[in-house]
Amino acid sequence: MSKTLIAASARPMVLSLLLKGESYGYRILQEVTAxxxxxxxxxxxxxxxxxxxxxxxxxxxxxxxxSEENRMRKYYALTESGRRELDVEKERWLNIHGAFLxxxxxxxxxx
Amino acid sequence: MFELEEAIxxxxxxxxxxxxxxxxxxxxxxxxxxxKFDDLITQGRSPEQAFNEAVRALGxxxxxxxxxxxxxxxxxxxxxSSQAPRFVPALAWNYVRTATRAFRRNRAxxxxxxxxxxxxxxxxxxxxxxxxxxxxYDRFHEKGDRLFMVLTEDNKGASWSxxxxxxxxxxxxxxxxxxxxxxxxxxxxxxxxxGDVRFEEDDIMLTDPGFxxxxxxxxxxxxxxxxxxxxxxxxxxxxxxxxxFGDEDPMGKALTFDDPGQxxxxxxxxxxxPANSSLQFDMVGRVEWLGxxxxxxxxxxxxxxxxxLLPGVAAETFNTKIGGIFQERIGPNWPPRPLLQPFSKSxxxxxxxxxxxxxxxxxxxxAVLVLLLACVNFMNLSVVxxxxxxxxxxxxxxxxxxxxxxxxxxxxxxxxxxxxxxxxALAAAPALLPAFGRLxxxxxxxxxxxxxxxxxxxALAAAATGLLAGSYPAFxxxxxxxxxxxxxxxxAPPGGARLRKALIVFQFAVSVVILVGAIxxxxxxxxxxxxxxxxxxxxxxxxxxxxxxxxxxxxxxxxLGGRPGILGVTYAAQRLLYVGQTIGVDWEGxxxxxxxxxGYTMADYDFFEVFSMEIVRGRAFSPAFNDAKTxxxxxxxxxxxxxxxxxxxxxxxxxxxxxxxxAQRNVRIVGVVKNFYDRSLRSGIRPFMFRxxxxxxxxxxxxxxxxxxxQALLGMKEAFEKFAPDHTFRYEFLDxxxxxxxxxxxxxxxxxxxxxxxxxxxxxxxxxxxxAYTAERRTKEIGIRKVMGASVSGLVTQLTKxxxxxxxxxxxxxxxxxxxxxxxxxxxxxxxxxxxxxxFLAAAAAMLVVVLVAVGTRTxxxxxxxxxxxxxxx
Numbered sequence: 001m002s003k004t005l006i007a008a009s010a011r012p013m014v015l016s017l018l019l020k021g022e023s024y025g026y027r028i029l030q031e032v033t034a035x036x037x038x039x040x041x042x043x044x045x046x047x048x049x050x051x052x053x054x055x056x057x058x059x060x061x062x063x064x065x066x067s068e069e070n071r072m073r074k075y076y077a078l079t080e081s082g083r084r085e086l087d088v089e090k091e092r093w094l095n096i097h098g099a100f101l102x103x104x105x106x107x108x109x110x111x
Numbered sequence: 112m113f114e115l116e117e118a119i120x121x122x123x124x125x126x127x128x129x130x131x132x133x134x135x136x137x138x139x140x141x142x143x144x145x146x147k148f149d150d151l152i153t154q155g156r157s158p159e160q161a162f163n164e165a166v167r168a169l170g171x172x173x174x175x176x177x178x179x180x181x182x183x184x185x186x187x188x189x190x191x192s193s194q195a196p197r198f199v200p201a202l203a204w205n206y207v208r209t210a211t212r213a214f215r216r217n218r219a220x221x222x223x224x225x226x227x228x229x230x231x232x233x234x235x236x237x238x239x240x241x242x243x244x245x246x247x248y249d250r251f252h253e254k255g256d257r258l259f260m261v262l263t264e265d266n267k268g269a270s271w272s273x274x275x276x277x278x279x280x281x282x283x284x285x286x287x288x289x290x291x292x293x294x295x296x297x298x299x300x301x302x303x304x305x306g307d308v309r310f311e312e313d314d315i316m317l318t319d320p321g322f323x324x325x326x327x328x329x330x331x332x333x334x335x336x337x338x339x340x341x342x343x344x345x346x347x348x349x350x351x352x353x354x355x356f357g358d359e360d361p362m363g364k365a366l367t368f369d370d371p372g373q374x375x376x377x378x379x380x381x382x383x384x385p386a387n388s389s390l391q392f393d394m395v396g397r398v399e400w401l402g403x404x405x406x407x408x409x410x411x412x413x414x415x416x417x418x419x420l421l422p423g424v425a426a427e428t429f430n431t432k433i434g435g436i437f438q439e440r441i442g443p444n445w446p447p448r449p450l451l452q453p454f455s456k457s458x459x460x461x462x463x464x465x466x467x468x469x470x471x472x473x474x475x476x477x478a479v480l481v482l483l484l485a486c487v488n489f490m491n492l493s494v495v496x497x498x499x500x501x502x503x504x505x506x507x508x509x510x511x512x513x514x515x516x517x518x519x520x521x522x523x524x525x526x527x528x529x530x531x532x533x534x535x536a537l538a539a540a541p542a543l544l545p546a547f548g549r550l551x552x553x554x555x556x557x558x559x560x561x562x563x564x565x566x567x568x569x570a571l572a573a574a575a576t577g578l579l580a581g582s583y584p585a586f587x588x589x590x591x592x593x594x595x596x597x598x599x600x601x602x603a604p605p606g607g608a609r610l611r612k613a614l615i616v617f618q619f620a621v622s623v624v625i626l627v628g629a630i631x632x633x634x635x636x637x638x639x640x641x642x643x644x645x646x647x648x649x650x651x652x653x654x655x656x657x658x659x660x661x662x663x664x665x666x667x668x669x670x671l672g673g674r675p676g677i678l679g680v681t682y683a684a685q686r687l688l689y690v691g692q693t694i695g696v697d698w699e700g701x702x703x704x705x706x707x708x709x710g711y712t713m714a715d716y717d718f719f720e721v722f723s724m725e726i727v728r729g730r731a732f733s734p735a736f737n738d739a740k741t742x743x744x745x746x747x748x749x750x751x752x753x754x755x756x757x758x759x760x761x762x763x764x765x766x767x768x769x770x771x772x773x774a775q776r777n778v779r780i781v782g783v784v785k786n787f788y789d790r791s792l793r794s795g796i797r798p799f800m801f802r803x804x805x806x807x808x809x810x811x812x813x814x815x816x817x818x819x820x821x822q823a824l825l826g827m828k829e830a831f832e833k834f835a836p837d838h839t840f841r842y843e844f845l846d847x848x849x850x851x852x853x854x855x856x857x858x859x860x861x862x863x864x865x866x867x868x869x870x871x872x873x874x875x876x877x878x879x880x881x882x883a884y885t886a887e888r889r890t891k892e893i894g895i896r897k898v899m900g901a902s903v904s905g906l907v908t909q910l911t912k913x914x915x916x917x918x919x920x921x922x923x924x925x926x927x928x929x930x931x932x933x934x935x936x937x938x939x940x941x942x943x944x945x946x947x948x949x950x951f952l953a954a955a956a957a958m959l960v961v962v963l964v965a966v967g968t969r970t971x972x973x974x975x976x977x978x979x980x981x982x983x984x985x
Binding site: 044 | 136138139140142143145146147149168169170175
C-alpha cells in the first residue's frame, strides 16, 4: 500500500481503534496488522510521533498505567474533540467509499 | 550468553543520546520493545534473535528521533530544538553594540574603510552613467533596427560616412528591399527672418521627405508623412519655433532665409532633439536647396545618407547585392562600394571604424577597476580589523555560540558596512553629477534609462565585497579553538597574508597603469597643441561670410585691412583643419586608371600670407597675375610627390569634376606650398590643391596683432556691421577652434587625471590602514628591537621593506600593461609623442612616494614609541 495512503489513513484508523476503548501503541499496531490481514504495515517508529501529535492537538489523551503483565504502558483514549473528528472523518471516508462503489458498479453492469 | 536487560539498557542509552527524544518517549518505546520481544519469544525465537528483530523493527535511534522531532517540533523553520538557532533575536542588540564598538575603537580606520569603498562606488556610478548615456545614443527610433547609414568603402578597406548623392534614390527605385531613404546635409548657416525677429541659424539640416518617416522625432504640429512634402517647407523644433513665433501658431507662416534666398513655409513642429541623438538640428529643410542638378549627380560625394530596409532584410546580403552599383553607374574603374551600417552604431563607430566605443570601453574598464580597487581595499582593511576581534569570537564560542552564528554575525556586519558605503555613494552621486557632466562635456541624468541595472550592479558589488570582507572573520576566526584565541591577543590568518599581498600588488598595478595613462594622455595633448601644422593658427580670427558681404568682398577686405591691429585679410571656402571637400584630379602618368581624390579649397589672394604658409617652389597667388581669372592652382608637396614630378611648376593637371565646364578643366600649377595638415592630426597629410575663387567664399580670415587685439576686434566688428547690418558679428580664434577638435582627448585627459588621483587616493587609504595594522601587530617586536639597540631609521626600513617589494612587483606588472594599452591609444594619432621611459618611471615614482608616505608616517610613529610602553603591554 502506498505511503501516502497509509499516512492519510493513520489518523482515522487510530481514532477508530480507540473508539472501543483505551489502548497502547504496541496493541494498536497489532490490531491494525490483524484487521488488514497484514496489508497495512505501519512502520513502528511512525506510530508514536503520530500519537504524540494527536495528543498535542487534543483528539486523544494519554495516561501511564501498570498493565496486568506488570509493565508500565502509556494508554491512549479518545477525547470529546477526537470523537467529533472521527465523525467528520467517517463521513469523508464513507463518501469516498460510496463514490468508488457507484463507479465500479456502473462499470460492471454492462458486462 | 545474551543478557536482555543489559542489551535493553544499552539500546535505551543510544536513544536517550538523541536530543529529540525525551525520557518519556523512550520509556514508551521501551515498553513497545518489550512487548514485541515477548511476542517473538512465544513465536519460538531465541532471546538474542528476538531482541535484534524487535530493535530492527523499531528502526535506529536517528530515525526515531527525527520522526519524533517532526511530530513535536515547535519551530516553524523545522530546525530541531536540539540545535542552536540560526539567529538569536535576544542577541541582536548585542551584535549591533559590538559592531559599533569595533567601529569606534578604530574610528579613523573604519571611516577610511567605508569612505574608500563609497568613493570607489561613486566613481563607478558616475562613469557608468556616462557610459550609459553614450550607449543610449540613437536608440529611441522606433524603426531603429531597420535603419542603416550608407557608408562608402574604398578598395583599401577604409570607409567614410559619405556617399554619392544619387545613390539613395537609386537604391529605393531599383531595389524592393529599400523602403525609404534620407540624405542629410548640414547647411552652413543662414540669416533667418520673421518680421523683425532675426537669428543666425547654424543648425539647419537639409534632407529628404523620408527623414521624418524613418526617424522618430515626435511631431507637436504637422505630421511626419507630409511635413517635408513640399520643396519650400521647413520643420522647426519647438524651442526654435518659440524664438520666432512666441505663442503664435507657426504652422503655415513663412520664414525668410537669406541663404539660399527664399521664403519657406513652416509645415511642422517637432519636439526638441534629445541630447543622445547623433542627428542634431534646429530646422529641417529639403535637400533640394543644394540644387536639384547637384543632388542628382553620381560623382557628388557629400554628407551622410540613411536608408530604411524592409523587415527581415539582412544588411550583409544587401551589401553584397549592391556592391557593384558604383562601377555600374559611374564607371568600371571606380573602386568604392557602398556599405550599410546599422544606424544605431553610427555614433559609436564613426566612419565605420570604432570611435566613441573605444572611450566607452576604456572608461568602463577604468570604472570597473576603480570599483575593484575600492572593494579590494575594503576587504583588506576589514580583514585586518577583524583580526583584533579574535577574543570576541573566542568569548562568544566559550559561552555557546556556534560557528554558524559567528559567521552570520560577521558577514552581516561586513554587508551592513558595504551597503552603507553604497548608500553614501548613491546619496552623493546626484550632487556630483553636474560637475562630472561638465568634465565629460555632457549633460547627464543619473540612471538615465532606468536605475535598475546600475543599482543592481552596485548592490551586487556591495554584496560580493561585504561577503568577501566578512569571510575571514566569519569562517577562519570562527574556526579557531576558543582557548587559543582567548590566550593569544590575536591569531594571524595564515593563508590570508598571501592573498592580501596579492590584492595589494593588484591594486598598486592598476594605480600605476592609470597613472601611466594619465601622463601619456596629457603629454600627447601637449604635443598636439604645440605641433607645427604647417600653417599659423595663432592670431588668426575666423568670421562667417554672408550674402551682404559676398558682392563687396574686395572693398570689405580693404576696409578691414586699413584698421589698427589687423595684419592681413583673406577668404576661403573651407577652414583648414576642417576641410571636407575633395576633388578628383588626373595627370599625365597617373598610374591608377581613375582620377585621384585630393583635398581642395577655394581661397583668395593673401591666403598663404595670412596663414604664414611657406611657398617652396614657384609663387603664391597674386592679383598681379590675375589668378582669379586664369587657370592657375597651387598644390602642396604631397600632391607634387603624388604626381611624381620633380618640379611641378608650369605643368598641367586635369580636374575630373562633372560640374566643371570641360573647357576649364585644365589647370596649371604655379606654385608648391609646404605640406600642412588640412584636417586633424589623426588624419595625416594628404595631397591638396588651392585655387583662387573670388565671387563666393564662406569664411573670412583675419590675422591680428596680438598686442592690439581689442582694437582689432573692435575694428572688425565696426567693418562687419557696416557691410552686413543684418547679420550678427561672430568670430572665432582658429587656435581655439583647433583645440576644440581635441575636445574628446582633452576631456579624456582630465578624466584620466581625476581617476589617476582617485586610484592613488584609494590605494593610499588602504595602505594607511594596513601599515597601521602591521605596526600595531609588531609593537612588541619593535619594542624588543629598540631595547636591543635598533635605530629608528633601521626600524622604518625594516617595516617598509615589505611594501617596497610589493610596489616593485606591481610596477613590473603595470609597465608592460600600461605600455600595451597606451601604445594602442597613441596608434589612433598620426602624430604622436614617443612613449618615453620617463613616463613609466614617473608613474612608478609617484606610486612609491604614496607608499612611502602612507607606510612611513605610521611606521615612524611605531618606531619612535617608547619601548617601555610597548613591552609593558603584556
